[in-house]
Amino acid sequence: MNDAVQIAIKPRAQPTPAAARAALLEDPGFGKVFTDHMITARWTAAEGWHDVQLRERAPLSLDPAAAVLHYAQEVFEGMKAYRLADGGVGLFRPAENAARFARSAARMAMPPVPEDLFLRAIEALVRIDKDWIPSGEGSLYLRPFMFATEAFLGVRPAAEYTFCVIASAVGAYFKGGAKPVTVWVSDDYSRAANGGTGAAKCGGNYAASLLAQAQAAEHGCDQVVFLDSAEHRWVEELGGMNIFFVLDNGVLVTPPLGGTILPGITRDCIISLAHDLGLTVEERPYAFEQWQADAASGRVREAFACGTAAVVASIGEVRHRGGAFALGNGSDGAVTRKLRDRLVAIQRGAGADEHAWLHHLA
Numbered sequence: 491m492n493d494a495v496q497i498a499i500k501p502r503a504q505p506t507p508a509a510a511r512a513a514l515l516e517d518p519g520f521g522k523v524f525t526d527h528m529i530t531a532r533w534t535a536a537e538g539w540h541d542v543q544l545r546e547r548a549p550l551s552l553d554p555a556a557a558v559l560h561y562a563q564e565v566f567e568g569m570k571a572y573r574l575a576d577g578g579v580g581l582f583r584p585a586e587n588a589a590r591f592a593r594s595a596a597r598m599a600m601p602p603v604p605e606d607l608f609l610r611a612i613e614a615l616v617r618i619d620k621d622w623i624p625s626g627e628g629s630l631y632l633r634p635f636m637f638a639t640e641a642f643l644g645v646r647p648a649a650e651y652t653f654c655v656i657a658s659a660v661g662a663y664f665k666g667g668a669k670p671v672t673v674w675v676s677d678d679y680s681r682a683a684n685g686g687t688g689a690a691k692c693g694g695n696y697a698a699s700l701l702a703q704a705q706a707a708e709h710g711c712d713q714v715v716f717l718d719s720a721e722h723r724w725v726e727e728l729g730g731m732n733i734f735f736v737l738d739n740g741v742l743v744t745p746p747l748g749g750t751i752l753p754g755i756t757r758d759c760i761i762s763l764a765h766d767l768g769l770t771v772e773e774r775p776y777a778f779e780q781w782q783a784d785a786a787s788g789r790v791r792e793a794f795a796c797g798t799a800a801v802v803a804s805i806g807e808v809r810h811r812g813g814a815f816a817l818g819n820g821s822d823g824a825v826t827r828k829l830r831d832r833l834v835a836i837q838r839g840a841g842a843d844e845h846a847w848l849h850h851l852a
């Protein structure tokens with residue numbers, strides 16, 4: 491049984507000294523400061539998942555013909571561990587990440603990592619590297635990923651895979667901190683098409699989004715907003731976040747999960763928290779021209795993006811080939827702030843966790 495696979499614990503002989511670690515944690519940025527350890531596991535058709543190790547973080551060695559390097563058979567997750575108000579450590583809805591990881595793997599014709607193994611691996615890594623969790627607003631960003639290692643040239647699912655988990659101490663995702671972000675609406679590139687891999691968290695989706703993201707940066711924007719691929723009309727999501735619109739009647743609108751957008755865990759939380767606040771949430775298509783008209787008429791009061799990395803980020807300005815428009819008055823809207831505050835309080839163990847989202851690390 492895969493679920494019974496044991497994790498061999500091989501701690502790093504000389505972990506980073508406390509003073510050096512403290513210096514790194516002062517201003518970690520995002521995705522640059524890594525912890526001392528990682529998890530690795532191997533899969534073969536004959537043995538299933540085996541050789542699971544918690545060991546010193548180190549470069550991996552790959553055959554140049556490893557299938558991932560040629561056919562991009564790779565999936566990943568993004569999740570966080572938080573230092574809690576009571577001094578403990580919490581993971582936020584990790585079972586959701588485990589389930590999505592398995593769905594992404596299935597879409598890419600890869601063997602799923604059993605959810606129990608996924609969760610034990612995450613917990614073991616967080617436990618051994620818990621001193622890397624920044625205090626204050628930071629957190630430990632966990633990156634589980636899996637890729638095809640079989641050495642062969644030919645287009646078919648590989649017969650060997652590696653599962654790996656690394657961890658990075660992070661601060662704010664956007665350089666400006668909690669300031670509203672500016673977004674670029676791409677009218678030439680799409681992120682995903684019907685029948686494609688948009689709902690999977692696979693590396694290829696992000697490779698395909700980079701040119702549009704670079705265009706966004708050229709236009710002075712933090713993130714790109716993708717429209718649907720068929721009509722270039724319907725708002726889908728950002729390069730790495732889902733999107734919500736707050737209308738003047740208090741209704742929240744968010745694009746529906748139809749296979750082309752990632753089913754965000756933060757998106758799911760926002761929908762629940764909005765319901766808790768008595769707000770109506772409509773999961774329905776929303777056209778970019780409607781967004782422009784609603785911003786001009788004042789019907790759309792706020793818009794925000796949400797995801798694990800940035801949590802909830804207000805959208806303050808929208809730029810596109812035809813011009814630009816502003817939303818709000820340069821700070822968070824009231825509904826955005828309320829939802830973010832509630833979510834952050836739960837993540838940090840400082841608010842009533844009515845949905846039992848926080849997983850306390852024993």
Ligand SMILES: Cc1ncc(COP(=O)(O)O)c(C=O)c1O
Nearest residue numbers: 730731732752754755756797798
């Ligand atoms: C394309 C995309 N959409 C949405 C999200 C938000 O998902 P989650 O809230 O689960 O982090 C992410 C981040 O994982 C993403 O990469």
